Amino acid sequence: MKYIDEYRNPRLAKATVEEIRRIQTQPWVIMEVCGGQTHSIVKHGIDRLLPEGIELVHGPGCPVCVTPLDMIDKAHSIAARPDVIFCSFGDMLRVPGSHGDLFTLQSQGADIRVVYSPLDCLKIATANPDKQVVFFAIGFETTAPANAMLVHRAAQEGVDNVSILVSHSLVPPALRFLLKAPENRVQGFLGPGHVCAVMGYREYEPVSARYKVPIVITGFEPLDIMQGVLMTVRQLEAGSAVVENQYSRVLNRDGNLPARKLVESLFEVVDRKWRGVGTIPESGYKLRSQYAAYDAEQLFSVQQIDTNESAICISGQILRGIKKPHDCPVFGTLCTPLTPLGATMVSAEGACAAYYAYGRHVDKQRDEAPAAVPAR
């Protein structure tokens, strides 16, 4: 496929690794922000191709992972109502809340539907005028324009039986939060290409300047990621800390202006809880008060539920780049994609789930097994 195949060229990947090796003089820790990048890195083994001393740590950029448990419980309680058709992206259905996941609820008879696009909810709402259609509006800035358009169109077309349960997170406040922490190890970032396709990268410039870290906005194909690493290492070696754009075929400094305009007119910035991390100031969206009629949290009074996270799970430290899946005592044993204990295992884009999907739990078991007696 055009714009995909050429960014998987092994010859150019090798040349890029060689160039990184040539310019690198000391170890560096670089975080890829986005879960899609983590997935690509582990899938293609990019972390293992890079020269020793270039360490990639995995960031918090997986919206499914960081959706807080109490929000999943709210979704559960709304979806269980007989007067509701609950719609969601497929990957949210498997995420366990305090009382099981949405798939289980669906099997017990709740009307829960997986949609490809938020706009599908308009069709469902029009076809089911006696039901309230609720969409689980999660995601980062990338997804906000699609969710905003659902509410905008519903208001325009006078569809009054559709609403959204909003759990939107924003990337730049999370980067600030990570960089402020005393235990931070990250020296440079691969910035989130698709978040910036919508938002542009002006917001990242003060972060880069304030904390003196290079941020290279990067795409998702193997060559994109390797070139992003090369650009970051070049800056680190030169002592520079600016925002650069590796993904220029897709985005510019201002992002998508029509999309930003609609998002800003519907949403306002609020503090938001991130699963495994805690509350990050001004890191989320909620619907503005004039759209309260489309806000499922206000339409359905949901009791505050006490939630319990696993005591063993280290996903909070993994999301902040302090630890890796292999550092967890139960990775691949007690905690697997079928029985996830925490944030980074619940979605395919979580670091733990990506490590598991590409067999790294097997490597871990092999490394930890007692050395085999050599055959005679």
Place this chain on the structure above:
Amino acid sequence: MCLAIPGKVLEEFDRRGMRMAKVQFGGIVREASLDYTPEAKVGDYVLVHVGFAISTVDAEEAARTYQLLEEMDQLTELEAPVVDEISARKPQ
């Protein structure tokens, strides 16, 4: 979750005032909204996320990025010993 895939705009149409398109991804064709990419036209590649084109792929920028990688690869090859030079160094 932030997965977005580049596809080719095959045709445009209107649906209740929304600018829609049929977009081809390899062997699959799906509908996407072009409301956020007013500049996109038939033949362009757009990046589609959950049913919305969020960006039009800039063919010139794509070529430029790729050119940089190609040049780096050629430089790496230039640094490697050339076969003729190796044989030239051999005693005749």
